[in-house]
Amino acid sequence: MNKSIYGGATLAAAVTAIATLSAAQAAEKLIVYCSPQAEYCEIVATEFEKATGLKVSMIRKSTGESYAQIRAERKNPKGDIWWGGTGDPHLQAAEEGLTLPYVSPVRGELQDWALRPAKLSGDRTVGIYAGALGFGYNTELLAKKGMPEPKCWKDLLKPVYKGEIQMANPNSSGTAYTALATIIQLFGEEGGFDYMKKLHKNINQYTKSGSAGIKAAGRGENTIGITFLADAVNIAAKGFPIKAVSPCEGTGYEVGGMSIIKGARNMANAKKFYDWALTAEAMELGAKVKQFETPANKNAKVPPEAPKLEDIKLIDYDFKKYGSKAERTRLLAKWDKEVKSLPR
Numbered sequence: 001m002n003k004s005i006y007g008g009a010t011l012a013a014a015v016t017a018i019a020t021l022s023a024a025q026a027a028e029k030l031i032v033y034c035s036p037q038a039e040y041c042e043i044v045a046t047e048f049e050k051a052t053g054l055k056v057s058m059i060r061k062s063t064g065e066s067y068a069q070i071r072a073e074r075k076n077p078k079g080d081i082w083w084g085g086t087g088d089p090h091l092q093a094a095e096e097g098l099t100l101p102y103v104s105p106v107r108g109e110l111q112d113w114a115l116r117p118a119k120l121s122g123d124r125t126v127g128i129y130a131g132a133l134g135f136g137y138n139t140e141l142l143a144k145k146g147m148p149e150p151k152c153w154k155d156l157l158k159p160v161y162k163g164e165i166q167m168a169n170p171n172s173s174g175t176a177y178t179a180l181a182t183i184i185q186l187f188g189e190e191g192g193f194d195y196m197k198k199l200h201k202n203i204n205q206y207t208k209s210g211s212a213g214i215k216a217a218g219r220g221e222n223t224i225g226i227t228f229l230a231d232a233v234n235i236a237a238k239g240f241p242i243k244a245v246s247p248c249e250g251t252g253y254e255v256g257g258m259s260i261i262k263g264a265r266n267m268a269n270a271k272k273f274y275d276w277a278l279t280a281e282a283m284e285l286g287a288k289v290k291q292f293e294t295p296a297n298k299n300a301k302v303p304p305e306a307p308k309l310e311d312i313k314l315i316d317y318d319f320k321k322y323g324s325k326a327e328r329t330r331l332l333a334k335w336d337k338e339v340k341s342l343p344r
Contacts, residue, residue, distance in 0.1 A: 175210025
């Protein structure tokens with residue numbers, strides 16, 4: 001009997017020790033779903049670990065994929081915080097109650113445009129950077145094929161570009177959804193979908209990631225990629241023959257978002273990351289890996305290579321409408337039915 005009591009006590013102590021160890025390990029970790037470029041995710045994780053001593057597990061997926069994962073895990077969340085990616089899916093996640101309200105003490109250092117998503121979402125998301133939409137092309141391929149220089153959205157519909165353009169699928173890519181919403185806001189819904197149907201004839205591939213098309217153009221595998229201008233500038237800065245184009249009709253833009261996932265297992269660490277990520281020092285990390293978005297913190301240095309938003313003809317992008325679950329779901333279903341299904 002004494003042995004039985006002793007064995008039970010030992011087992012209980014072991015269970016307690018394991019639980020204590022697990023709690024301690026949880027306190028020292030953070031799981032981040034990251035939607036910008038992989039190198040940007042990596043430097044952010046590395047520098048946050050240096051600054052705090054916390055261990056970061058960074059999971060990189062496109063914006064649409066990250067949103068879909070958070071939605072699929074809503075009953076048993078695996079991630080703690082969602083960092084980066086276009087703001088529309090962050091707003092949709094907020095509307096669905098997938099993320100939590102949080103007001104950072106660093107909030108007062110942010111640009112007004114970075115606070116707009118917070119106001120629309122009841123503080124469930126906040127802006128961390130901004131960037132204009134456009135496209136880029138391979139100058140060497142364009143010259144070799146004797147093609148005219150595209151300067152406007154409507155130029156991309158010319159038959160000469162048949163099979164020469166890549167854009168992402170708006171179901172998986174925040175970049176491509178921003179493109180779809182931008183075209184609709186520029187030309188109206190009927191005109192916008194008519195544009196997308198005509199553009200479809202010139203598309204050689206719908207990629208999963210928003211930057212894949214411009215990367216392919218940089219490698220000479222493709223001529224034109226519809227992308228955020230900062231991504232086109234990024235590829236050019238790496239030495240590839242890419243020219244970024246801000247379309248003549250005007251264009252939409254993104255406000256990259258950050259949101260704490262509801263049910264996060266490492267909530268205290270998620271808030272530490274949130275506060276740190278809003279600092280000027282954290283926002284200046286992008287330039288070190290040639291990411292040239294405009295940072296949200298007023299005190300952060302804007303990379304000289306960053307496309308100047310004040311020089312770009314930006315539309316009054318309706319984040320409330322196009323970030324809503326109903327509108328995004330409707331437009332994606334319509335795009336699948338009326339555009340993606342068409343032969344090329």
